[in-house]
Amino acid sequence: MTTVLGLRLRRPVPALLQASALPALGLLIGLGIWGLAVAVLGRSVPILLEFSPQAGFANLASGLASGVLVRHAGASLLRVGVGLVLAVLVAVPLGLLLGLKRRLELTTSAVFQFIRMISPLSWMPIAVMVFGVGDLPVFFLLAIAAIWPILLSITTAVRTVDPLYIQVARSFAAEPLEIVTRIVLPAIRPSLLASLRVAVGLIWLVLVPAEMLGVSSGLGYLILDCRDRLAYGELTAALLVIGLIGWALDALLRRFSFSATAVPQLS
Amino acid sequence: MSGVPAAQAPLTVRPVGEQGPGASAAPLPLLELQDLHFRYPRRPSQAPQGKVLQGIDLALEAHEITVLLGPSGCGKSTLLGLAAGLIPRQQGRVLVAGKRSDAPHPAVGVVFQQPALLPWLSVHRNVEFGLTLRHSERLSPGERRQRVQEALRLVGLEGHGPSHPSQLSGGMAQRAALARVLVRRPRLLLLDEPFSALDAVTRSGMQQLLQTIVARTGCGVLIVTHDVEEAIALGHRIVLMERHPGRLRREWRGVRDPVISEPLAADSLAADSTATDSAAADSTASNPELRAQILQELGAVLEG
Numbered sequence: 001m002t003t004v005l006g007l008r009l010r011r012p013v014p015a016l017l018q019a020s021a022l023p024a025l026g027l028l029i030g031l032g033i034w035g036l037a038v039a040v041l042g043r044s045v046p047i048l049l050e051f052s053p054q055a056g057f058a059n060l061a062s063g064l065a066s067g068v069l070v071r072h073a074g075a076s077l078l079r080v081g082v083g084l085v086l087a088v089l090v091a092v093p094l095g096l097l098l099g100l101k102r103r104l105e106l107t108t109s110a111v112f113q114f115i116r117m118i119s120p121l122s123w124m125p126i127a128v129m130v131f132g133v134g135d136l137p138v139f140f141l142l143a144i145a146a147i148w149p150i151l152l153s154i155t156t157a158v159r160t161v162d163p164l165y166i167q168v169a170r171s172f173a174a175e176p177l178e179i180v181t182r183i184v185l186p187a188i189r190p191s192l193l194a195s196l197r198v199a200v201g202l203i204w205l206v207l208v209p210a211e212m213l214g215v216s217s218g219l220g221y222l223i224l225d226c227r228d229r230l231a232y233g234e235l236t237a238a239l240l241v242i243g244l245i246g247w248a249l250d251a252l253l254r255r256f257s258f259s260a261t262a263v264p265q266l267s
Numbered sequence: 268m269s270g271v272p273a274a275q276a277p278l279t280v281r282p283v284g285e286q287g288p289g290a291s292a293a294p295l296p297l298l299e300l301q302d303l304h305f306r307y308p309r310r311p312s313q314a315p316q317g318k319v320l321q322g323i324d325l326a327l328e329a330h331e332i333t334v335l336l337g338p339s340g341c342g343k344s345t346l347l348g349l350a351a352g353l354i355p356r357q358q359g360r361v362l363v364a365g366k367r368s369d370a371p372h373p374a375v376g377v378v379f380q381q382p383a384l385l386p387w388l389s390v391h392r393n394v395e396f397g398l399t400l401r402h403s404e405r406l407s408p409g410e411r412r413q414r415v416q417e418a419l420r421l422v423g424l425e426g427h428g429p430s431h432p433s434q435l436s437g438g439m440a441q442r443a444a445l446a447r448v449l450v451r452r453p454r455l456l457l458l459d460e461p462f463s464a465l466d467a468v469t470r471s472g473m474q475q476l477l478q479t480i481v482a483r484t485g486c487g488v489l490i491v492t493h494d495v496e497e498a499i500a501l502g503h504r505i506v507l508m509e510r511h512p513g514r515l516r517r518e519w520r521g522v523r524d525p526v527i528s529e530p531l532a533a534d535s536l537a538a539d540s541t542a543t544d545s546a547a548a549d550s551t552a553s554n555p556e557l558r559a560q561i562l563q564e565l566g567a568v569l570e571g
């Protein structure tokens with residue numbers, strides 16, 4: 001017997017319906033709390049009323065229609081892509097190396113743990129000094145945020161590859177590089193995909209503040225711009241877009257990594 | 268490896284190039300271990316270990332199933348690992364077809380106790396694996412598919428190519444592991460307790476399969492076991508090992524005549540395998556004293 005909204009149902013709600021109905025319900029409740037909070041707080045701070053759900057959704061619609069939101073979201077997504085690719089290019093080979101060479105891992109672990117704990121945003125001044133203003137420092141900040149989860153998870157995953165698989169490849173007279181590409185890489189694929197999901201989440205978090213850094217497009221820039229123009233409805237719409245895209249990216253990667261681990265490559 | 272079909276593969280390995288005085292030379296063993304000694308490197312915080320292997324001499328021939336029998340921990344897996352080139356050699360020599368070899372040799376196939384099928388590949392792709400490495404012979408995709416299907420048929424897994432390894436039973440998985448090695452047409456199989464994780468019925472099926480494979484392909488086999496019954500059921504030759512240090516203690520040759528007298532045609536598998544099976548049945552039945560001898564020696568090893 002299942003209970004929905006206090007109603008006792010004779011039959012269990014089908015899993016799929018339940019899986020989509022409950023989150024939708026949660027969203028509705030969240031929306032209610034948002035509206036209520038704005039209404040209550042708006043009494044003492046009237047300007048907060050401009051952050052209401054109604055204002056947000058109205059501006060979302062007009063922003064989408066005019067293409068402004070789409071343009072900024074596109075710019076942001078492009079940066080996510082570049083940041084992720086850079087991070088993967090650095091972290092995957094490095095992670096393989098550290099996972100395979102225990103000595104190297106021991107040598108570098110303290111340094112890496114140290115650097116990892118520095119919030120990516122603290123690199124901002126240095127990034128600007130080195131790369132100037134524009135896209136480059138943003139790419140750098142995104143990449144440095146995303147490198148660590150990928151690096152750490154690959155290093156661990158490589159170390160836990162079943163030695164038997166490597167033994168099999170060695171007994172087939174496979175070369176060391178072949179062992180990496182044919183055994184280690186496929187074996188760590190699930191961990192790699194899971195870490196990509198974490199990395200994208202981090203990139204998305206760092207993106208908005210990073211885009212407040214001398215670029216003239218992107219959702220982070222849009223937030224600053226709206227603030228300067230006192231366009232709080234538009235700002236609310238930008239927040240909605242940020243949340244929506246982040247959510248969609250995560251759902252996409254979750255589906256991707258799930259299907260990649262669940263369905264093996266069949267002949 | 269050449270593209271010769273399995274049944275016509277050279278039955279013996281002859282001296283290569285500069286060695287050998289010519290046509291009169293005796294065939295070289297497929298693999299030879301000469302005066303092998305081995306000690307595992309000492310780990311810090313550990314008492315120094317004694318020698319695991321001492322003065323191992325062993326020659327493996329085509330068509331012959333050599334069973335390496337010995338108690339747990341006597342160094343059988345170590346010996347096999349050295350023969351396979353998987354464990355770095357310390358002292359002594361490993362010769363493959365008369366040539367020194369310190370790395371895994373493409374003509375030697377190894378099967379371990381666990382099938383170790385790669386879980387991210389289908390059974391077909393697992394079997395294909397050894398044909399797709401950089402040193403593998405160049406085959407067209409069509410030829411490769413045919414070779415894989417041949418190997419799957421040989422081990423009785425026809426039609427299971429598209430399955431996922433996790434869908435196979437233990438015995439089937441071990442068959443697939445065997446097919447993965449056989450597809451490369453090895454001249455020698457090194458098997459480390461390949462059937463010990465299987466139930467008795469499956470195990471005896473696998474033992475028959477192995478005999479069929481030897482009869483059909485003419486490859487040599489070194490199989491490790493600590494099961495006397497398996498040794499008697501399989502071996503043309505049984506070598507008993509003792510431990511601390513690991514040495515070859517006693518050897519029984521001619522336990523059963525290897526079926527090499529008849530030329531093997533590609534399509535006469537059924538006839539060959541029945542010949543092998545009946546030979547196996549005969550020699551086992553007529554060898555109760557062999558079992559007694561082996562058990563007695565094994566008892567002595569366990570006490571000493």
Ligand SMILES: Nc1ncnc2c1ncn2[C@@H]1O[C@H](COP(=O)(O)OP(=O)(O)OP(=O)(O)O)[C@@H](O)[C@H]1O
Nearest residue numbers: 307308319337338339340341342343344345346493
């Ligand atoms: N990697 C290793 N490092 C150190 N010592 C080892 C290692 N592998 C095996 N040994 C030791 O070497 C000896 C021989 O081991 P080995 O695995 O060759 O025996 P085995 O005859 O195959 O035994 P089993 O029948 O249990 O498989 C044992 O005493 C074992 O403890």
Ligand SMILES: [Mg+2]
Nearest residue numbers: 343344345459
């Ligand atoms: Mg062993």
